[in-house]
Amino acid sequence: xxxxxxxxxxxxxxxxxxxxxxxxxxxxxxxxxxxxxxxxxxxxxxxxxxxxxxxxxxxxxxxxxxxxxxxxxxxxxxxxxxxxxxxxxxxxxxxxxxxxxxxxxxxxxxxxxxxxxxxxxxxxxxxxxxxxxxxxxxxxxxxxxxxxxxxxxxxxxxxxxxxxxxxxxxxxxxxxxxxxxxxxxxxxxxxxxxxxxxxxxxxxxxxxxxxxxxxxxxxxxxxxxxxxxxxxxxxxxxxxxxxxxxxxxxxxxxxxxxxxxxxxxxxxxxxxxxxxxxxxxxxxxxxxxxxxxxxxxxxxxxxxxxxxxxxxxxxxxxxxxxxxxxxxxxxxxxxxxxxxxxxxxxxxxxxxxxxxxxxxxxxxxxxxxxxxxxxxxxxxxxxxxxxxxxxxxxxxxxxxxxxxxxxxxxxxxxxxxxxxxxxxxxxxxxxxxxxxxxxxxxxxxxxxxxxxxxxxxxxxxxxxxxxxxxxxxxxxxxxxxxxxxxxxxxxxxxxxxxxxxxxxxxxxxxxxxxxxxxxxxxxxxxxxxxxxxxxxxxxxxxxxxxxxxxxxxxxxxxxxxxxxxxxxxxxxxxxxxxxxxxxxxxxxxxxxxxxxxxxxxxxxxxxxxxxxxxxxxxxxxxxxxxxxxxxxxxxxxxxxxxxxxxxxxxxxxxxxxxxxxxxxxxxxxxxxxxxxxxxxxxxxxxxxxxxxxxxxxxxxxxxxxxxxxxxxxxxxxxxxxxx
Numbered sequence: 001x002x003x004x005x006x007x008x009x010x011x012x013x014x015x016x017x018x019x020x021x022x023x024x025x026x027x028x029x030x031x032x033x034x035x036x037x038x039x040x041x042x043x044x045x046x047x048x049x050x051x052x053x054x055x056x057x058x059x060x061x062x063x064x065x066x067x068x069x070x071x072x073x074x075x076x077x078x079x080x081x082x083x084x085x086x087x088x089x090x091x092x093x094x095x096x097x098x099x100x101x102x103x104x105x106x107x108x109x110x111x112x113x114x115x116x117x118x119x120x121x122x123x124x125x126x127x128x129x130x131x132x133x134x135x136x137x138x139x140x141x142x143x144x145x146x147x148x149x150x151x152x153x154x155x156x157x158x159x160x161x162x163x164x165x166x167x168x169x170x171x172x173x174x175x176x177x178x179x180x181x182x183x184x185x186x187x188x189x190x191x192x193x194x195x196x197x198x199x200x201x202x203x204x205x206x207x208x209x210x211x212x213x214x215x216x217x218x219x220x221x222x223x224x225x226x227x228x229x230x231x232x233x234x235x236x237x238x239x240x241x242x243x244x245x246x247x248x249x250x251x252x253x254x255x256x257x258x259x260x261x262x263x264x265x266x267x268x269x270x271x272x273x274x275x276x277x278x279x280x281x282x283x284x285x286x287x288x289x290x291x292x293x294x295x296x297x298x299x300x301x302x303x304x305x306x307x308x309x310x311x312x313x314x315x316x317x318x319x320x321x322x323x324x325x326x327x328x329x330x331x332x333x334x335x336x337x338x339x340x341x342x343x344x345x346x347x348x349x350x351x352x353x354x355x356x357x358x359x360x361x362x363x364x365x366x367x368x369x370x371x372x373x374x375x376x377x378x379x380x381x382x383x384x385x386x387x388x389x390x391x392x393x394x395x396x397x398x399x400x401x402x403x404x405x406x407x408x409x410x411x412x413x414x415x416x417x418x419x420x421x422x423x424x425x426x427x428x429x430x431x432x433x434x435x436x437x438x439x440x441x442x443x444x445x446x447x448x449x450x451x452x453x454x455x456x457x458x459x460x461x462x463x464x465x466x467x468x469x470x471x472x473x474x475x476x477x478x479x480x481x482x483x484x485x486x487x488x489x490x491x492x493x494x495x496x497x498x499x500x501x502x503x504x505x506x507x508x509x510x511x512x513x514x515x516x517x518x519x520x521x522x523x524x525x526x527x528x529x530x531x532x533x534x535x536x537x538x539x540x541x542x543x544x545x546x547x548x549x550x551x552x553x554x555x556x557x558x559x560x561x562x563x564x565x566x567x568x569x570x571x572x573x574x575x576x577x578x579x580x581x582x583x584x585x586x587x588x589x590x591x592x593x594x595x596x597x598x599x600x601x602x603x604x605x606x607x608x609x610x611x612x613x614x615x616x617x618x619x620x621x622x623x624x625x626x627x628x629x630x631x632x633x634x635x636x637x638x639x640x641x642x643x644x645x646x647x648x649x650x651x652x653x654x655x656x657x658x659x660x661x662x663x664x665x666x667x668x669x670x671x672x673x674x675x676x677x678x679x680x681x682x683x684x685x686x687x688x689x690x691x692x693x694x695x696x697x698x699x700x701x702x703x704x705x706x707x708x709x710x711x712x713x714x715x716x717x718x719x720x721x722x723x
Contacts, residue, residue: 004028005093006042007086011035012078019080022048026093031101033070033094051077051274054101058094060087060517061581070094073274123177130170133163171669387660389652390440391449391483394495394510399430399636401453401479405502408533414598417573418606420531420540420566421596422629425577428545428560429613429631441656443485443493444682448699449652451639452480466500468717470710476500481639486698486708487511492527494701496710503534505715509701509708510544521549528707534715542566545579559589560612572599579612592616650699 005026010019022035023042033051036042056072065084068091070077081087140160147153398404403423410416452471455478463475470482483495490511498505508529515522525544532539545560561581567574573596580591590611595604603621608628610616618628647654658674689696701708 005090007090008082009035009090010080012080026090026097028093028097028100031097033097049274053094053098056094056098058091058098059520060091075274077274119177123174126170126174126177130167130174133167133170137163137167386440387663388440389443389447389449389656390512391443391447391485391493391495391652392451393440394483394493394508395449395451395481395639396430397427397506398453398479398481398497398639400426400634401499401637402455403634404479404497404506405455405499405504407531408502408504408535413536413538413568413571413573414605416533416536416538417540417566417568417571417575417596420542421575421577421594421608423531424542424566425592425594425608425612425616426629426631426634430636441652441659442491443652444655444678445485445488445686445696446650446699447485447652447655448648448650449483450481451641452478453637453639454478456635456637468712469498469500469714470496482700482710484698484700486701486703492708494708494710496701496713498714500714503714503718505532505534505713506530507532507707507710507713517548520551523547523549532713532715534718536570538568538570540566540568545577548581557589573597590614 005028007024009022009024011022012018013020022037023039024033024035025042026033031053033053034042034047035050036046036048041048051070052072053070054072056070059069059071059076061067066082066087067078067080068087069079079090081090137160140156140163143156144153144160147156400423403419403426407416407419407423410419450471452474454475463477465473466476466478466480467473469480471478471480474480477499479497479499481495481497483493486492486494486509490513492509492511494507494509496505496507506529508527510525510527513524513526515524524546527544529542529544530539531542543564545564546562548559548561549556550559551557559581560579562579564577564579565574566577575594575596577592577594580587580593582589582591588611590613592608592610592612594608596606596608597604605621607619608616610628613631615630615632616628617625619625641653642651644653644657649655653660655678659671659678662668662671662674688694700712701710703709
């Protein structure tokens with residue numbers, strides 16, 4: 001790349017001044033992005049401010065194709081290019097500069113490149129030290145058991161605490177060594193720096209328009225907070241207007257090649273911190289930055305869905321009977337309490353390693369990826385995992401099964417559409433327990449999760465039992481659920497739920513496609529669901545919002561974004577729902593707006609707004625205002641899952657039991673090893689199928705066009721009974 005790149009960008013200053021035109025100069029050798037109020041001011045050396053790029057992180061907004069951010073020195077700077085192509089050129093140049101100077105900071109740019117064997121040797125040494133310390137801890141435990149002298153006991157406890165700290169440090173060193181080894185021996189998509197070309201590159205100038213007075217008094221939203229188009233079926237971004245000047249009075253510079261003599265940016269002039277000479281300059285300081293005394297939390301980078309790695313291959317070559325062990329248990333006359341487990345592993349998930357403790361590991365991982373890169377090949381350490389599978393997380397769509405089944409209770413098609421929207425908007429908050437984002441296990445091919453819910457005031461013991469469906473031998477009043485990982489490349493999960501007595505079913509599939517956005521991780525949930533009211537032969541097709549894991553270097557949190565739709569072709573009723581992402585200045589988190597439309601009507605009869613994890617209010621065309629959904633007051637009904645000893649080996653909790661147990665006792669090494677064994681077994685079975693030319697057969701779902709459909713839905717079973 002060029003050693004110096006320059007050109008115009010707009011920079012966000014504050015809510016009063018908004019976006020302001022600036023002339024930027026990127027010096028690759030100095031690791032510095034300087035900006036000036038005009039090209040003439042740059043020629044005279046009148047610098048307005050600068051951004052140090054050593055250790056910086058670039059971020060992009062997945063719903064806007066012209067803006068980007070640079071986060072460094074606990075400040076976030078916001079920039080806007082003319083279009084997506086210009087932004088891509090700047091980001092490419094900035095990434096290479098950041099990489100070079102970050103490597104220099106870490107002492108990795110000295111010309112010496114260690115070999116894989118060098119890393120193996122250091123890893124062996126580190127492991128040997130780790131084992132010595134672990135043995136020492138066992139000796140300390142023995143001494144504490146036999147020690148009766150209080151003073152001596154305190155000394156041993158102090159030594160034990162120190163040794164524990166050393167053990168944790170060595171564990172992190174091992175993780176870093178493994179990551180660095182992967183960098184030296186790169187896999188697909190790992191960054192390779194290109195050779196320098198000692199020339200000056202000038203970005204194209206952008207047109208500068210005179211400001212309109214109203215422009216200065218606009219709301220506190222950035223362009224990317226405007227309503228977005230459909231984002232689930234396509235990954236396109238929508239255009240943002242070219243930013244206007246806000247009164248600097250400078251004419252637009254020409255796009256000519258500039259000689260190097262005007263640039264005086266040697267490494268000796270690089271300031272110690274990024275700065276701006278503007279007194280009212282806006283810095284988007286990370287509101288989630290935690291000090292060392294902050295509560296310890298378990299860090300994660302994903303959001304409301306599978307974000308990073310995806311395990312390989314299947315578990316069994318044959319299609320098994322998923323009801324066998326449950327059937328045998330029921331025949332023994334055991335009760336519901338004996339059969340099913342209502343416990344959620346998140347219920348007793350205590351505090352775990354602090355964010356700052358693991359920050360260096362995450363930072364190093366981030367240095368290996370590029371903006372917009374698909375993250376399926378990037379492996380994060382085990383300590384970030386939530387203790388359940390993504391398939392189990394999808395079951396949280398039915399945390400309010402009473403709202404789901406009441407759809408079929410409505411006598412009017414208009415009321416049924418309103419109830420579908422009410423259930424849909426209540427379905428997201430239960431999947432996120434607490435304020436810190438965590439990452440569920442990525443399901444392996446062929447993995448199954450089954451559960452059911454007993455409806456409030458339902459006497460399940462005396463109710464008639466259903467003999468077929470996702471969970472046989474439970475009450476016909478229950479809501480039953482099953483999910484299967486039906487594809488590995490791409491990662492697709494299919495799930496199905498039904499209530500026999502209410503004659504209602506739901507079938508869905510989701511392909512999770514993750515992208516690295518700098519300070520965030522974006523997950524596109526591509527796919528659709530279908531609510532079927534069998535009594536009325538109505539089918540409501542719906543789409544899902546995207547998920548974002550924000551603030552991945554501090555305390556990660558989840559937000560949803562994108563436009564979703566619900567349509568019933570038979571009745572003509574429809575709904576449009578927008579999940580708004582938080583603007584970078586002002587605005588609320590987790591905001592939604594929705595409109596429900598009658599057939600062939602362009603004006604909605606019901607408007608909804610609020611927070612998807614809080615209270616949502618409805619305003620009807622009649623003038624009636626009411627609380628639509630209050631997620632804070634809705635009781636979450638716990639799902640019931642077969643006890644571990646009754647599960648088949650390919651069921652989620654049974655498959656991941658060793659990983660879950662070791663995460664629960666906070667033995668990260670053992671959890672990592674258990675996860676590795678599971679994945680290696682799946683890869684071996686995948687190779688075996690390939691060698692024998694055997695196609696993988698899904699267990700409970702089949703592909704129908706672009707959708708995945710449950711093999712034995714209630715609609716099919718009821719139709720068979722009629723005939």
